[in-house]
Amino acid sequence: MNSIELDGRHIAYNLQRSKRRTLGITVDAKGQVIVTAPDYIPLNKIEKVLLKRQNWIIEKVAEKSNNVQIQPKRQYVSGESIYLFGKQYYLKIELSNDYNVEKDLHRITFYMKDYTETEKQVTSWLYEQLISVVKVISEECLRNFTSKFAIPTIPVFKIRKMEKRWGSCTEYGVIHLNPKLVAASIECIEYVIYHELTHLIRDKHNDYFYRDLIQVCPEYLRLSNKLNNETVIYAL
Ligand SMILES: [Zn+2]
Numbered sequence: 001m002n003s004i005e006l007d008g009r010h011i012a013y014n015l016q017r018s019k020r021r022t023l024g025i026t027v028d029a030k031g032q033v034i035v036t037a038p039d040y041i042p043l044n045k046i047e048k049v050l051l052k053r054q055n056w057i058i059e060k061v062a063e064k065s066n067n068v069q070i071q072p073k074r075q076y077v078s079g080e081s082i083y084l085f086g087k088q089y090y091l092k093i094e095l096s097n098d099y100n101v102e103k104d105l106h107r108i109t110f111y112m113k114d115y116t117e118t119e120k121q122v123t124s125w126l127y128e129q130l131i132s133v134v135k136v137i138s139e140e141c142l143r144n145f146t147s148k149f150a151i152p153t154i155p156v157f158k159i160r161k162m163e164k165r166w167g168s169c170t171e172y173g174v175i176h177l178n179p180k181l182v183a184a185s186i187e188c189i190e191y192v193i194y195h196e197l198t199h200l201i202r203d204k205h206n207d208y209f210y211r212d213l214i215q216v217c218p219e220y221l222r223l224s225n226k227l228n229n230e231t232v233i234y235a236l
Contacts, residue, residue, distance in 0.1 A: 001013070001014060002014075002015050002035075002043075004047055004050050004051075006050065006051065006054040006057060006058055007054050007055075007058060007207065007210070009058065009210070009214075009221055010221070011033060011050075011057060011058070011061065011221070012032075012033065013032075013033035013034065013035050013050070014032060014033065014034045014035070015035050015037065015043075015046070016034065016035065016036045016037075017036075017037060017038070017039050018036045018037070018038065019038070020036060020038060021038055022038075023035070023036070023037045023038070023041060023046065023049055024036040024037075025049070025050070025053060025056075025057065027057065027060035027061055027064055028064070029064060030064065030225075030228055030229055031060075031061045031062075031063075031064040031224065031225060031228060033057060033060075033061060035050070055206070055207060058210060059205045059206070061221070061224075062205055062210070062220075062221075062224060063205060064228075074119075074122075076091070076093070076118035076119045076122050077091070077093065077118070078090075078091060078092045078093050079091070079092075082108055082122070083182075083183035083231075084103075084108070084126070084129060084182060084183065085129075085133065085182070085183075085184070085185060085186055085189075086183070086184060086185025086186070086188070086230075086231070087185075089103070089106060089107055089108045090106060090107045090108070091107075091108060091110070091122070092107055092108070092109040092110070093109075093110050093112065093115065093118055094109055094110070094111045094112075095111075095112065095113070095114065095115075096111035096112065096113070097113060098111060099111060099112055099113070099121070101125055110122060110125070126179070126182045127159065127179060127182070129182055130159060130177075130179060130181060130182040131159060133186070133189070134157055134159070134177060134189070134193075135157075137186065137189060137190055137193065138157045138175075138193055141190055141193045141194055141197060141216075142154075142155070142197065144216055145194065145197045145198075145216050148215055148216060149201055149212065149216075150201075151173075151197075151200045151201060152173070152200060152201070153172065153173035153200070154173065155169070155173040155174065155175045155196075155197065155200060156173065156174050156175065157175050157177060157193075158174060158175070158176050158177070159176070159177055159178075159179050160176040160177070160178070160179075161178070161179060162176065162178045165178065166178050166180075166181060166192045166195075166227065167181075167192045167193070167195060167196040168196065169196040169197075169199035169200060173200060175193070175196045175197070177189075177192065177193070177196075183231055184227055184231045185226070185231070187219075187223055187226075188223050188226055188227040188231065190217070190223075191217055191219075191220055191223035191224060191227065192227070194213060194216050194217040194220070195213060195217070195220070195224075197216070198212050198213045198216070
């Protein structure tokens, strides 16, 4: 894996030598940059081309890294993995007349009347966990953001199902966060919040956008890659 500094950001790229006669740059679905180049083009020439196309590369990496990958549907049965804020637990379903949830180091146990309720109960519990965490960290992120930037409106945070995005921001300052973020680590959720807060002042993913984002979230590239590549997401 090679790496290059583009506009102050370290971008890793996979250099593949090929028989083709032109140099090609693509960004795959996971945000990985792939460069194909003929054998005779030296590395410094390749890097010159990358520098020339840096805006396009940076935008594509951030865009793809912000896509949601959906895993097979969860079955909601005992023994199944359940991911909460970047940590893996085992799901356990126990029949009981009194609804309750217990979480220890490795296991989350749901007590419920019958198995027909499992999906509903587990899903709504996960929603509750995300809502309470977002409440705390969105306040911190907002405080940090407004200490650096003036914002046109105080945003409202909502959890909303989205097919392809981790978050979105309307022109009226409503920030929607994907419920699947409940499986992501806290630092990745913070990254998504900072990304959407930056949309309050920057519309497009251009240089100005990343220049502002990096001030509140210096590790946004590592975090967007981590979010996309390491977060195990189930269809909630
Ligand atoms: Zn965006």
